[in-house]
Amino acid sequence: AQSVTQLDSQVPVFEEAPVELRCNYSSSVSVYLFWYVQYPNQGLQLLLKYLSGSTLVKGINGFEAEFNKSQTSFHLRKPSVHISDTAEYFCAVSRTGNQFYFGTGTSLTVIP
């Protein structure tokens, strides 16, 4: 079975500082990779996805993620965070078939 590990459950960061949210997955086959954001009391929204091609993927709100096949990682980064980025972030993995696998989430808190 697929598994997704988000190593940090909580990440506090000062406003305008860079941030990296880590995601590792277990798989020896091709996968599709996703990052979702959940603002308080809302559903999940797709931030970005990696299907194939360039390993650096750009998403909405200035976020980007890099697919590293050898390390089976898909870390999310933003060079300068805003207060409005405070949210829960979920990494997810899918492969051909029916199942999506979500990580347990990382709570990002941006400190003024």
Next chain:
Amino acid sequence: NAGVTQTPKFQVLKTGQSMTLQCAQDMNHEYMSWYRQDPGMGLRLIHYSVGAGITDQGEVPNGYNVSRSTTEDFPLRLLSAAPSQTSVYFCASRTGSNYGYTFGSGTRLTVV
């Protein structure tokens, strides 16, 4: 285009009561899923469907039933509510494994 619509947004049930959480999507997506979200546990798959008339169990199916009579609708039934089913429930739909899920806004259920 409304996306994924969940009703109700909030619900309080007494132990032993039954109810149905409604989910409808207007994007003609094949795949639909129900997740529950609990603190520190991320998203856990309850049931999913790959098309009308086809459903299958996810990670935590006990105490829940689903049906998929049409492409648009995927209701989740709680047969006899228990306090352990207190959670936030999300319905989601997608069109293929390389496409991300579109999520509803969630139903916050409390069982007392």
